Amino acid sequence: MQLIKRLCEAYGPTGREDRIRDIIRSEIKGLVLSLKVDTMGNLIAHVPGKGSKVMVCAHMDEIGLIVTFVDRRGFLRFAPVGGVYANRLVAARVVFENGTIGIVNQETRNTQDQALKFDKLFIDIGASSKKSAEAKVQVGDIAAFQQTALVVGRRLVAKAMDDRLGCYVLIEAIRRIKKKRTGRIGNNLYFVFTVQEEIGLRGAITSTYGIQPDYGLSVDVTMTGDTPECEKMAIQLGEGAAIKVRDRMMITHPIIKNRLVSLARRRRIPYQLEVLEWGTTDAAVMQISRQGVPSGTISVPLRYVHSTSEMADLADVESATRLLTEFLTCTIE
Amino acid sequence: MLKELSEAFGPSGAECEVQSLIKKAVTGHVDRTFEDDFGNLYAFKGKKGKKIMLVAHADEVGLMIVGIERSGTLRFKPVGGIDPRVLPGKPVLLTKDRIPGVIGHKPELFSKPDELRKIVPAESMFIDIGASSKEDAEKQVRLGDYVIFDTKFTDDGDVFMGKAFDDRLGCYVLAQLAKKEFDAQIVLVFSVQEEVGCRGAKIAGFKVKPDCALAVEVTSTNDLPLDGEKDINQAPFLRKGPAITVADQSVICDRDLVNAIVETALEKRIPYQMKPPMVGGTDAGAVHLQQGGIKAAVVSCPVRYIHSPCSIASYADLGLLERLVPLVVTKFIEEIKCN
Numbered sequence: 001m002q003l004i005k006r007l008c009e010a011y012g013p014t015g016r017e018d019r020i021r022d023i024i025r026s027e028i029k030g031l032v033l034s035l036k037v038d039t040m041g042n043l044i045a046h047v048p049g050k051g052s053k054v055m056v057c058a059h060m061d062e063i064g065l066i067v068t069f070v071d072r073r074g075f076l077r078f079a080p081v082g083g084v085y086a087n088r089l090v091a092a093r094v095v096f097e098n099g100t101i102g103i104v105n106q107e108t109r110n111t112q113d114q115a116l117k118f119d120k121l122f123i124d125i126g127a128s129s130k131k132s133a134e135a136k137v138q139v140g141d142i143a144a145f146q147q148t149a150l151v152v153g154r155r156l157v158a159k160a161m162d163d164r165l166g167c168y169v170l171i172e173a174i175r176r177i178k179k180k181r182t183g184r185i186g187n188n189l190y191f192v193f194t195v196q197e198e199i200g201l202r203g204a205i206t207s208t209y210g211i212q213p214d215y216g217l218s219v220d221v222t223m224t225g226d227t228p229e230c231e232k233m234a235i236q237l238g239e240g241a242a243i244k245v246r247d248r249m250m251i252t253h254p255i256i257k258n259r260l261v262s263l264a265r266r267r268r269i270p271y272q273l274e275v276l277e278w279g280t281t282d283a284a285v286m287q288i289s290r291q292g293v294p295s296g297t298i299s300v301p302l303r304y305v306h307s308t309s310e311m312a313d314l315a316d317v318e319s320a321t322r323l324l325t326e327f328l329t330c331t332i333e
Numbered sequence: 334m335l336k337e338l339s340e341a342f343g344p345s346g347a348e349c350e351v352q353s354l355i356k357k358a359v360t361g362h363v364d365r366t367f368e369d370d371f372g373n374l375y376a377f378k379g380k381k382g383k384k385i386m387l388v389a390h391a392d393e394v395g396l397m398i399v400g401i402e403r404s405g406t407l408r409f410k411p412v413g414g415i416d417p418r419v420l421p422g423k424p425v426l427l428t429k430d431r432i433p434g435v436i437g438h439k440p441e442l443f444s445k446p447d448e449l450r451k452i453v454p455a456e457s458m459f460i461d462i463g464a465s466s467k468e469d470a471e472k473q474v475r476l477g478d479y480v481i482f483d484t485k486f487t488d489d490g491d492v493f494m495g496k497a498f499d500d501r502l503g504c505y506v507l508a509q510l511a512k513k514e515f516d517a518q519i520v521l522v523f524s525v526q527e528e529v530g531c532r533g534a535k536i537a538g539f540k541v542k543p544d545c546a547l548a549v550e551v552t553s554t555n556d557l558p559l560d561g562e563k564d565i566n567q568a569p570f571l572r573k574g575p576a577i578t579v580a581d582q583s584v585i586c587d588r589d590l591v592n593a594i595v596e597t598a599l600e601k602r603i604p605y606q607m608k609p610p611m612v613g614g615t616d617a618g619a620v621h622l623q624q625g626g627i628k629a630a631v632v633s634c635p636v637r638y639i640h641s642p643c644s645i646a647s648y649a650d651l652g653l654l655e656r657l658v659p660l661v662v663t664k665f666i667e668e669i670k671c672n
Contacts, residue, residue, distance in 0.1 A: 015585035039626035066580060066610040069566035077566060079611035081580070119565075139568075139607040140579030140591075196585060206626030 003027065004168050004317075005149040008158035013064025013144040014081045014198045016097055017041060020060040020167065024193050027171050031178045032191070042207040043193040047177060049185030051331045055213035055293075056173075056189070056324065057204055057282050058166030058220065059197030062159070063306055065094060065104075065123065065143045070134055074127030076102065079118060081142060082198030083279075086116040088307045094143035100125055100136045101146060145308045154238070154314055161310045165300045165317055166219040167193055173324045186331030187215075194282055204282035208289040215332055216286035216295035217256065219324060221302035221312070222274050233276070235301050238313040240270025241320040244297035247276035249284035255332070256296030263326045270319045274299055298323055334358060335505055336486040339495035342429050344395025344479045345412050345526045348372055350429065351391040355504055355523050359511040363521070369540065373533045374523040382517035383666055386543035387510065387658070388534055388616045389503025389550070390527030393496065394640050396425065396480035398460070401471060405464030406437065409480060410455065413528030417455045419641040424483040425460060432473050433483065434462040482642035492571075492647045499639040500527065502646060503549040506634075506655050513659050517666045524616055531583070531619035538620035538627060544671040545590060545628040548617040549658060551646070552576045552608055552633035566609055569635040572647045574604035575654040578631040580611060583618020590630035593664045594657075603657050608633065628669070632657060 012020035021043045029035055032045040043060070063082035070076055080086075089104045096102070102125040111120050123143065127133035149158035158164075170191050177185060190211050194203035197220075208216065222242050225233030235242055243260045244252050264271040276299075287295035300320050303311040334354075343351035352374045356366055363376040374391065394415050400408030411417075421438040437459050441449065460480065464470035486495035507521045520541050524533035538546065556570040569576045577594050578586055598605040608631075621629035634654045637645040 015580060015588075039628060040621075042626075068609045068611070069568070071564040073564070079609075081611065140610055199585070202622060203626075205622045206624070210625035 001151070003171070004156065004165070005158070007164035007167055008149045008160050009147070011095060011097060011144050012060055012062055012160070013142045014061040014196050016142050017060040017195045020164070021193065024060070024167060024171060028174050031174050038207060038210055040203050040206050041195040042203045044207060044211070045174065045191040047174065047185065047189040047191065049188050051187040052214040053211070054187040054189055054215045054217065054328060054332065055192055055208060055211050055286065056170060056217045056219065056328065057192040057194050057207070058170045058218065059163045059194045059203065059282060060167060061195055061198050062144055062162065063198050067137055067139050067141050069139065070130050070137070072130050074125070074129050074133035076123040076125065076133065076137060078123055083306050085306060086118050086121060089121055090116070092308045093146040094123060095146035096137055096141050096143050098136065102143060147308050156312050156314055157309050159308050159310065161302055161312050162221045162305050163197065165221060165302070165312060169219045169300070169317065169321045169324055172321045173328060176325045177329060180329060185329055187328060189328055197282055201282050201285045205285045205289070208286045208293065212290060213293055215256065216283055216293045217327065218281040218283040218286065218297045219320065220281040220297060220299055221305060222276050222299035223278065223305055224301045224303050227303060235272055235274055237301050237303055237311065238315055239272050239301070241316060241323045242272050242274035242299035242301055244274045244276065244299055247280045247284070248278065249280035250287060250295070252296040253287065253294035255294050259332065260296060260298065260323065260327060263330065264323055267322065267326055269322050271323065334508070335493065338501035338505055339486040339497050341497070342426070342431070342481055343391055343393050343497065344481055345392040345529045347479045348391040348525045351501070351504070352523060355391065355508055358508045359521070362511040369536065371533055371536050372525040373537045375537070375541070376511055376521040378511065378519040379515060379517055383671060384518040384520065384541070384543040385662055385665055386520045386522055386538070386541045386546040386620070387507055387662070388522040388524055388537065388546060388548050388620065389507045390500045390525070390533065390616055391504060391523045392525055392528055393481065393499065393501070394528050398427070398474055398476055398478045398480065401467050401474070401476070402459070403467050405466045405470040407460040407462065407470065407474060409460055412479070413640070415455070415640055418452055420455060420458055421453065423642045425480045426483045427460070427462065427474055427480050428478050432462055434460045437461040484643050490648070492645050494643055494645050496642060496644065498636045498644045498646050499551045502551050502634045502636070502651060506549050506658055509655055510659055510662070515662060515666060519662070527616055531614070531616050534616035534619040535623065538623035542624050543627060545587070545665055545669055546617065546620045547661065548615045548620070548629065548631045549654070550615045550631055550633040551636040551639060552613065553639045554635045554637045555609070568609055569606050571635050571637055571645070572649055573606045573635065574650060575657050576606050576608040576633045576635055578608045578633070581608070581613050581615065581618070581631070582611060583614030584621050584629060586617065586630040587628035589669055590628055590665065593668055594630060594632060594661050597660050597664045598657060601660055603653050632661065
C-alpha cells in the first residue's frame with residue numbers, strides 16, 4: 001500500500017519519468033538478474049527462465065501540462081501532454097520537477113457559455129511578474145498533477161494510477177516470482193517500465209524492438225461502465241482483473257487471451273472481459289514490432305481516468321497481480 | 334545556392350531535382366554520397382568516433398493533379414499540409430517541365446455575397462493551364478502529375494522571400510556544414526517525403542542508426558500583430574535567432590541534447606528562442622523511434638508564412654543557425670554519452 005501511494009504521488013509526466021524509474025529501480029534491484037535503462041529511458045529488468053522470451057510492460061509516465069508562454073504578470077500558458085481533459089483542470093493543483101506548485105484556472109471574461117479550451121486556461125504559481133515566474137519555471141517545463149493518494153474503504157483515490165498501478169503490479173509480480181524457485185519459472189522474462197506511453201506508446205516501440213520478445217503483455221488501466229450516465233462498457237470496479245479482448249488499436253492475440261482466461265478460471269482469479277472503445281496500450285505497438293509479436297493486456301479497472309482523482313479497487317489490483325504472476329511463470333506453449 | 338534550392342522542383346515524392354543540386358554542392362567536401370531506393374540522399378564524412386546524423390528534408394509542400402475535366406481544367410489535392418485560404422489566384426508550375434497554370438476560382442462578379450465570405454476547400458478549386466478541352470489538357474498533363482508554386486526567389490539584403498524554405502534552408506545549412514571538419518562520423522541526410530509523414534526519415538534513421546540525431550528545420554513564426562494587445566504567446570519571432578525545440582507533436586527531444594544546444598548558444602552568445610512546445614512535427618519524430626531508440630533534437634530557422642506560395646526569412650536568423658549547428662555538433666561529440 002505504501003508503495004502504491006509513493007508511486008502515484010511521485011512526479012513523472014511524459015518525458016520526465018526519472019523519479020518513477022528511481023523508485024522502481026530501488027524496489028526491484030536485487031530481485032532481478034540485470035537492470036538497464038535504454039536510450040529512450042525505459043527501465044528493463046531481466047528475470048531469466050527456461051522457455052519463451054516474454055516481455056511484460058507498464059508505463060511510468062502520466063499525463064502533464066507543458067509551459068508554452070510566461071506572460072507579463074507571471075501567469076503560465078500551457079499545452080497538454082497526452083490526453084488531458086480541459087474541463088477537469090480548473091482548480092487542479094500541479095507541480096513542476098523542481099517542486100514549484102501551481103494551480104490551474106481559467107479566463108472568466110466571455111468564457112462562461114463556452115466549452116472549456118486549453119487556450120482559456122492558465123497556471124498561477126503565485127509569481128508577481130514574468131521575471132519572478134521565470135526564476136522558477138521556463139517555457140518547456142512540464143507539470144504533473146499534485147494530489148495525495150487516499151484509501152477510501154476498499155478503494156484507492158489518487159492521480160496517475162494510470163499507469164502506476166501497472167508498475168506496482170509488475171513490481172509485486174517480480175517479488176512473488178522471486179519467491180518461487182528459479183527452476184520453476186517457465187519463461188525468460190523481461191519486465192519493462194516504459195516511457196512516453198501517453199503521447200503515442202513511444203517507449204514501447206523502441207524497447208520491444210530492442211528486446212525482440214516471443215510474446216508481449218502490457219499491464220495498464222481500463223475505463224469502467226459503472227458510473228451514473230456513463231458510456232456503456234462491460235467493466236465494473238471491484239469485479240476483477242480485466243482481460244482485454246480488443247481496444248482502438250489492438251485485437252488481442254487469441255493465444256494470449258485464451259491463456260489468460262484459462263489461467264484465471266483454473267486459479268479462481270476474478271476476471272472480466274474487456275472491450276475498450278476509446279484508448280489503447282503499449283501492447284498495440286508490441287504486437288506489430290519487427291515480424292509481429294502475439295500480444296495482450298491485463299487491465300486494472302479505473303474510474304475517472306486522466307483526472308486528479310482516479311478511483312481503483314484494491315481487490316482488482318490483487319487479481320491483476322495474481323493473474324500476471326501465473327501467466328509469467330507457466331510456460332507458454 | 335539559396336535561390337537555386339528555393340526555386341527547385343521538389344514536392345514530396347519528386348525530390349530528384351533538389352537532391353542533384355545538393356549532391357553537386359557537397360561532392361568534394363564529403364567522403365562519399367549515397368542515394369537509397371526511397372530517394373533519401375546521404376553524405377558521409379569521417380570514419381571513426383561517434384556517429385552523428387543531421388537531417389533536413391528535401392521535399393516541399395505541393396499539389397497533385399487528380400482529375401481532368403471535360404472543359405480542360407484540372408482538379409487537384411494538396412500534397413502535405415496547405416491552408417486552402419492561400420491557394421486561389423496563385424500561379425503554379427506543373428511537372429518538371431514547368432507548365433504554367435493558375436489556381437482558378439469562381440469570379441467575384443458571378444459569386445453570391447455568402448459565397449464570397451466562405452472559405453473554399455481545395456477540392457472545389459481547380460488549376461487552369463488554358464487548355465480548351467480534356468484532350469488538349471491531356472497532351473500536357475497526366476493524373477498524378479505534381480504541381481509547385483511559381484515563386485521567384487528575391488532578397489533585399491536583410492530578408493529574403495521565396496517558396497520551399499521549409500526545408501531548403503535546412504538543406505542549405507547542412508550543405509554548408511559539409512565543408513567543415515569534425516572528429517566524428519558525420520552523416521548528412523537529405524530526406525524525402527517529410528511533408529506527408531516523415532517517411533524518408535524513418536528509413537534513413539533505421540539505416541544510419543546514429544548515436545544521436547539533429548533535425549535542422551524551419552518553424553513558422555507567430556509574430557503577427559495581435560487583436561487588442563493581448564498578453565499571449567507570439568513566439569517564434571523573425572530576427573530573434575534559431576528556435577530550439579523541447580517537445581513537439583512528434584517528439585519529446587532528448588534532454589541532454591536540448592541542454593547541450595542551449596548551453597552552446599549561451600556560451601557562444603548566439604541569440605536563440607524556445608519554440609512553443611507541442612506544435613508541429615519534424616523528422617526527429619520519425620528518427621527517434623527507430624531501432625532501439627535514437628537520441629534526437631531539433632533546431633530551426635524562424636520563417637514567416639511556411640507552407641504557402643511565398644515565405645519570408647531573415648539572413649540574420651539563417652546566419653545564426655549556420656553558426657550554431659556546427660558548434661552544436663562539436664558539443665555533441667564532446668559531451669553526449671552514447672549507449
